[in-house]
Amino acid sequence: MRSARLFALVLANLRRSRNHFLLASIGIVVGIATFAFFLALGLGVRAVVLGKIFPLDKLEVVPRSLEVDVGPLRMGLGQDALDDAMAAKLGALPGVTAVYPKMKLTVGSIAYGGESLFGADLRSEIVADGIDPALLASEINKDGYQFVDHETPERLAAEPPKACTADAECGDKMYCGEPPGTTTPRRGTRKKPGPDGQPDQPEPAKVCRHFVPVIVSHHVVELYNGTLRRAHGFPQLNPDAVRGFTFDLIIGESMVETSNQDQVIHDRGMFVGFSDKAIPLGITLPLGYVQRYNVRYNGEDAAQRYHSVILEIPVKDDVAAVAKGVEDLDLKVKDSGAEEAALLIAVFMMVFGLVSAVIVGIAAVNIMHVFFMLVYERQREIGVMRAVGASRGDIGRIILGEAASLGTMAGTAGIVLAVTAGTIFDHVSARYVPDFPYKPTTYFDFPWWLIVAALGFSISFCVLGALLPARRAAHMEPARVLSGA
Amino acid sequence: MIRVRGMHKSYRTGKLVTPVLHGVDLDVADGEMVSIVGPSGSGKSTLLHAIGGLDRDYEGTIEVDGRDLRAMSDVELSAYRNRHVGFVFQAFNLLHHQTCVENVALPALFARGEGMLSREQALDRAREVLGRVDLHDKVDALPTTLSGGQRQRVAIARALFNRPRLMLCDEPTGNLDSVMGKAIIELFRRLNEEDGITLVVVTHDPKIAASTQRTVRVQDGLVLEGAGDALEAEAAAAENSSNTADAEASAEGSADPESADVPEDPADAPAQEALA
Numbered sequence: 187m188r189s190a191r192l193f194a195l196v197l198a199n200l201r202r203s204r205n206h207f208l209l210a211s212i213g214i215v216v217g218i219a220t221f222a223f224f225l226a227l228g229l230g231v232r233a234v235v236l237g238k239i240f241p242l243d244k245l246e247v248v249p250r251s252l253e254v255d256v257g258p259l260r261m262g263l264g265q266d267a268l269d270d271a272m273a274a275k276l277g278a279l280p281g282v283t284a285v286y287p288k289m290k291l292t293v294g295s296i297a298y299g300g301e302s303l304f305g306a307d308l309r310s311e312i313v314a315d316g317i318d319p320a321l322l323a324s325e326i327n328k329d330g331y332q333f334v335d336h337e338t339p340e341r342l343a344a345e346p347p348k349a350c351t352a353d354a355e356c357g358d359k360m361y362c363g364e365p366p367g368t369t370t371p372r373r374g375t376r377k378k379p380g381p382d383g384q385p386d387q388p389e390p391a392k393v394c395r396h397f398v399p400v401i402v403s404h405h406v407v408e409l410y411n412g413t414l415r416r417a418h419g420f421p422q423l424n425p426d427a428v429r430g431f432t433f434d435l436i437i438g439e440s441m442v443e444t445s446n447q448d449q450v451i452h453d454r455g456m457f458v459g460f461s462d463k464a465i466p467l468g469i470t471l472p473l474g475y476v477q478r479y480n481v482r483y484n485g486e487d488a489a490q491r492y493h494s495v496i497l498e499i500p501v502k503d504d505v506a507a508v509a510k511g512v513e514d515l516d517l518k519v520k521d522s523g524a525e526e527a528a529l530l531i532a533v534f535m536m537v538f539g540l541v542s543a544v545i546v547g548i549a550a551v552n553i554m555h556v557f558f559m560l561v562y563e564r565q566r567e568i569g570v571m572r573a574v575g576a577s578r579g580d581i582g583r584i585i586l587g588e589a590a591s592l593g594t595m596a597g598t599a600g601i602v603l604a605v606t607a608g609t610i611f612d613h614v615s616a617r618y619v620p621d622f623p624y625k626p627t628t629y630f631d632f633p634w635w636l637i638v639a640a641l642g643f644s645i646s647f648c649v650l651g652a653l654l655p656a657r658r659a660a661h662m663e664p665a666r667v668l669s670g671a
Numbered sequence: 672m673i674r675v676r677g678m679h680k681s682y683r684t685g686k687l688v689t690p691v692l693h694g695v696d697l698d699v700a701d702g703e704m705v706s707i708v709g710p711s712g713s714g715k716s717t718l719l720h721a722i723g724g725l726d727r728d729y730e731g732t733i734e735v736d737g738r739d740l741r742a743m744s745d746v747e748l749s750a751y752r753n754r755h756v757g758f759v760f761q762a763f764n765l766l767h768h769q770t771c772v773e774n775v776a777l778p779a780l781f782a783r784g785e786g787m788l789s790r791e792q793a794l795d796r797a798r799e800v801l802g803r804v805d806l807h808d809k810v811d812a813l814p815t816t817l818s819g820g821q822r823q824r825v826a827i828a829r830a831l832f833n834r835p836r837l838m839l840c841d842e843p844t845g846n847l848d849s850v851m852g853k854a855i856i857e858l859f860r861r862l863n864e865e866d867g868i869t870l871v872v873v874t875h876d877p878k879i880a881a882s883t884q885r886t887v888r889v890q891d892g893l894v895l896e897g898a899g900d901a902l903e904a905e906a907a908a909a910e911n912s913s914n915t916a917d918a919e920a921s922a923e924g925s926a927d928p929e930s931a932d933v934p935e936d937p938a939d940a941p942a943q944e945a946l947a
């Protein structure tokens with residue numbers, strides 16, 4: 187009750203000296219706004235960069251000798267150190283909760299189609315890899331779409347594909363095509379089927395087949411929506427609308443003449459979903475398809491020749507230890523740029539943290555001056571309060587209480603200013619800045635601890651500034667100012 | 672009630688040491704009304720502040736009701752000032768941004784323990800005390816709108832707020848004209864006689880000194896019992912003509928009613944003189 191009463195006095199004093207305090211607190215408001223704004227910006231950008239662009243909870247392990255893939259022009263492959271045995275060893279490293287072996291499609295291939303999406307059929311060299319579909323089951327298999335290997339030898343044996351002459355004879359998400367694994371001599375671009383679903387030329391006996399399920403990374407959509415579509419005047423893609431989109435896959439054919447094979451495989455693919463586990467630029471198939479394609483063109487050995495293994499490490503602190511374990515297995519961690527990005531953002535946040543600390547520090551000195559002045563102005567009043575029973579501690583607490591209240595108000599104002607500025611920034615970005623890959627709807631993240639830290643920062647600097655004046659006020663001799671006319 | 676023994680006090684300003692009191696002995700009995708006279712700068716205020724627990728930086732002992740003031744902690748001493756002592760100053764020392772009733776209730780803010788009152792209780796009591804000094808109609812007025820005599824009565828009400836047993840008054844009529852001063856002294860006498868409050872009044876006014884049961888004189892750093900010849904001479908001079916009052920009286924005790932009604936923070940003439 188006593189402190190409540192003193193607090194009322196504190197508030198009355200603040201009101202009485204509001205002009206002084208208003209001036210004194212501008213520096214604090216600006217400093218705290220700077221602090222909150224740039225820290226929230228750093229956190230928001232970091233969330234985008236590390237959460238979506240370079241997830242830090244995964245490490246991609248590659249053989250030391252394998253060169254970084256350069257798209258359709260595949261470099262000569264070194265000896266492949268990544269097989270099932272090695273994947274098991276990696277999975278046994280402490281901190282690793284899951285292992286995703288990945289296999290690149292090592293034969294040139296082409297995708298063709300897209301009229302329904304782009305308004306015209308596109309033909310494109312593709313980069314593809316394969317991943318164990320079991321690892322994506324929970325993520326992808328919904329709304330009737332499935333990321334599974336429909337054509338494992340076991341399945342084909344158990345349920346041989348039935349003969350057909352047209353897509354309509356087959357079930358949902360199936361088409362009528364060449365039997366699995368059929369190779370035909372390459373003869374240029376495959377013709378688009380006519381309106382009746384029949385190809386122009388007679389084909390070998392056809393069977394009902396599942397589409398090859400294909401997933402892509404969000405990166406692909408981001409990249410497409412952010413830049414590519416602009417260059418080509420294509421419509422914006424809604425990721426959900428892409429599901430179910432089908433296209434032709436021609437394995438063994440390439441736009442690069444030297445990559446062409448004599449025999450090609452005609453399959454058809456269907457987009458079934460998106461995942462961060464998909465290859466960043468390209469398409470990802472269930473591992474079995476890629477294994478079979480690679481074996482077809484590169485021999486039996488290719489079945490176990492993984493190009494990388496993704497390790498899932500949910501606890502960030504384990505990452506360093508896992509990386510060390512990877513080195514010990516004579517493998518290497520593929521540099522994702524995440525560390526550099528994280529460092530860059532940390533430096534950015536530190537610089538602005540420092541700038542705001544300097545602003546708030548200077549403001550605290552200003553606050554100190556104002557409080558010294560106030561204490562001087564109020565010395566008679568302070569003497570009166572001492573005479574009627576205020577202890578030194580009471581006087582000190584009143585002054586510091588004023589400083590803390592000032593800090594709370596200035597800090598709140600600073601945070602409001604920062605949030606407002608952030609909202610305006612986001613708004614301007616949404617309306618006037620053209621799309622770019624990973625353009626976020628908000629660049630800011632104001633977690634509760636940032637608000638608490640900003641308030642604490644503001645209050646402590648105000649209190650710090652008022653510390654010496656409060657001390658002087660508490661130790662003033664009341665007698666001197668009270669006696670006399 | 673008050674027992675001062677062998678009190679020494681010097682002020683230090685930098686390297687300069689100004690001895691003020693050297694070996695003061697003083698006893699004030701319960702219910703007594705004592706006036707303290709003495710030349711300007713002799714240490715009357717210094718003695719009063721020490722008795723009131725505003726200053727602990729002295730040698731010797733001061734006991735009030737058997738309690739050694741210097742042995743108390745700052746908090747205990749603050750509680751002593753809050754509950755047992757009422758101060759009245761020459762300059763009134765009211766907070767000009769607060770109303771009369773708020774000024775009077777100020778001690779309630781710093782009450783501790785069982786002396787604590789709610790805001791409403793405190794304001795009620797403040798109104799009641801203002802009634803006792805005949806200021807019921809000025810409860811919500813700001814002190815700056817009052818005359819000097821009224822302001823001093825507000826200050827007295829503030830001193831009375833916690834029903835102290837001891838009132839220490841430092842030249843309470845120094846800023847008032849003689850009519851108002853007389854009324855204040857009348858009020859003091861009533862408080863002393865009706866409520867049994869012990870009063871120690873520092874004064875330059877020989878008439879006030881003469882009207883108290885007992886007068887002591889601070890001179891040359893000592894307290895001398897009785898007014899002495901000088902006081903009687905002053906009293907006599909005052910009887911004859913107020914113009915022939917000695918130099919100190921005219922210097923310190925301004926009797927001009929205009930200048931007594933001081934705006935905001937009154938100029939601190941004697942304090943400036945003391946600091947010079």
Ligand SMILES: Nc1ncnc2c1ncn2[C@@H]1O[C@H](COP(=O)(O)OP(=O)(O)O)[C@@H](O)[C@H]1O
Binds near residue numbers: 713945
């Ligand atoms: N705070 C102080 N610092 C230094 N000297 C002081 C202080 N207060 C009073 N003095 C000196 O002590 C002496 C006594 O002062 P004071 O007790 O106010 O005298 P009085 O009330 O009798 O006029 C004076 O000489 C004055 O100059």
Ligand SMILES: [Mg+2]
Binds near residue numbers: 669670841
């Ligand atoms: Mg004095």
